Amino acid sequence: MSTEPGPRPPTEVISNLGQATLATPEGPALGAERGDRFGDRIFAGMAGGASILLLVIIVGIGGFLVWKSIPAIRADATNFLTEKTWFPDSTPSVWGIAAVAWGTILSSALAMIMAVPVAVGIALFIAHYAPRRLASPLGYLVDLLAAVPSVVYGLWGLFFLVPQMVGLTTYLADHLGWFPLFNVGADGTTATRTILNASVVLAVMILPIVSAVSREVFLQVPTSHIEGALALGATRWEVMRMAVLPFGRSGVISASMLGLGRALGETVAVALVLSTSYVTSWHILEPGGNTIAANIALQYGFAADTGISALIASGMVLFFITLVVNITARWIIGRRAAFSGAN
Numbered sequence: 001m002s003t004e005p006g007p008r009p010p011t012e013v014i015s016n017l018g019q020a021t022l023a024t025p026e027g028p029a030l031g032a033e034r035g036d037r038f039g040d041r042i043f044a045g046m047a048g049g050a051s052i053l054l055l056v057i058i059v060g061i062g063g064f065l066v067w068k069s070i071p072a073i074r075a076d077a078t079n080f081l082t083e084k085t086w087f088p089d090s091t092p093s094v095w096g097i098a099a100v101a102w103g104t105i106l107s108s109a110l111a112m113i114m115a116v117p118v119a120v121g122i123a124l125f126i127a128h129y130a131p132r133r134l135a136s137p138l139g140y141l142v143d144l145l146a147a148v149p150s151v152v153y154g155l156w157g158l159f160f161l162v163p164q165m166v167g168l169t170t171y172l173a174d175h176l177g178w179f180p181l182f183n184v185g186a187d188g189t190t191a192t193r194t195i196l197n198a199s200v201v202l203a204v205m206i207l208p209i210v211s212a213v214s215r216e217v218f219l220q221v222p223t224s225h226i227e228g229a230l231a232l233g234a235t236r237w238e239v240m241r242m243a244v245l246p247f248g249r250s251g252v253i254s255a256s257m258l259g260l261g262r263a264l265g266e267t268v269a270v271a272l273v274l275s276t277s278y279v280t281s282w283h284i285l286e287p288g289g290n291t292i293a294a295n296i297a298l299q300y301g302f303a304a305d306t307g308i309s310a311l312i313a314s315g316m317v318l319f320f321i322t323l324v325v326n327i328t329a330r331w332i333i334g335r336r337a338a339f340s341g342a343n
Contacts, residue, residue: 065316072309080313084278086295088310089303097292097314099278104291104318107195107270108263110284111202116256119207123214124240128226139215145208154269157201162192162273169196169285180282191287193275198291199284201269206259213258217251218244250333257329264322267293292318 073080075093083096122142126135169191176182225243234242245252270291276298277288296311303311 062316062319065312065319068309069313069316070309072306072313075306076310080310084280086278086299086310088307093306093310095310097317099280100290100292100295100314101317101321102280103195103274103289104264104293104321106282106284107199107202107274107289107291108260110195110199111206111263112256112260114199115203115207115259116210116252119210119255119259120214120252122207122211123218124244126211126215127218128240128244129236139212142208142211142215146212150205150266150269151272153201153205154272157197157204157269157273161200162197165197165200166192169194173285181284183283184285191275191285193273194287195274195284195289198270198274198289201273202263202266205266205269206263209262210252210255210259213255214248214252217248217255220251221247253329253333257326260325261322264318264325265293266291267297270294271297 072088072093072095076083076088076096077092077094078096080096082098083094084099086095086099087093088095122138126138126142130138172182173184177184221244225247226239229239229243271294274289274291274294275287276290276295278290279288281288292314296315299307300311
């Protein structure tokens with residue numbers, strides 16, 4: 001006779017399942033969840049507080065610049081936004097930021113035109129073309145160049161780059177003088193301490209920054225995107241064009257804006273390479289030109305009260321230029337939405 005138990009009634013099975021469920025130790029899990037939520041709230045509060053503090057600091061800096069600029073703006077006998085000369089301590093006070101703002105924007109724009117394509121090419125080579133044994137040393141070298149102080153670049157530009165640029169500037173003036181940028185006037189003579197030389201120094205300075213950030217973005221491209229393009233028969237360049245560059249577009253824009261911020265605010269390197277004059281000209285081979293940051297560095301030691309206030313006013317203009325540039329960059333990145341996968 002079999003002693004095996006028969007099938008249990010459904011009510012007994014359900015009862016046993018309910019007891020097993022009730023016997024499950026839920027207390028520690030709920031406590032851990034509460035602890036995690038408490039930690040999340042603390043972290044969210046700290047992150048939000050840091051963001052608010054950052055906004056307060058930015059607003060405070062802007063307010064300080066405006067407050068300190070008012071005396072010089074009131075004393076100015078002209079319109080400081082359109083005046084080109086710089087005599088804030090004279091009687092009457094005559095000064096303006098038109099010339100230095102123009103030099104800042106022109107030199108930075110030329111530096112971006114020269115640096116960004118080369119930086120993106122270097123980033124693509126290190127990330128997807130170079131062998132790993134070569135890519136790592138090149139990456140370290142680019143990171144090292146990004147950390148070189150600006151005064152070193154300025155001395156290099158003054159004693160090495162400027163003499164070596166004489167032949168190039170002469171060639172540009174002789175063969176491309178019909179173009180406004182390279183027109184040197186009726187006498188046909190070129191100079192050494194020009195906007196072009198300052199732009200080249202700025203391009204060399206911002207190139208490692210743009211390249212380093214772009215390289216890290218290109219390394220984050222999903223492998224499936226690259227392998228899918230290769231599986232469809234795409235060449236290496238087509239993979240870069242269809243998979244890598246679209247994915248990293250927002251990162252490249254952010255890296256470029258980071259480099260532009262350094263170019264706009266560079267002081268020592270530009271002051272060493274560029275001659276001091278207050279002119280607004282498209283001719284980048286002629287002597288002259290100045291930038292806001294370089295003007296502050298050169299004039300601060302000789303400025304009186306009104307002059308210092310005028311320098312602060314020019315710094316205020318640079319502050320708002322940088323702010324507008326970054327807001328525009330964020331707007332472009334938001335429209336492209338490359339990282340979110342939107343078209």
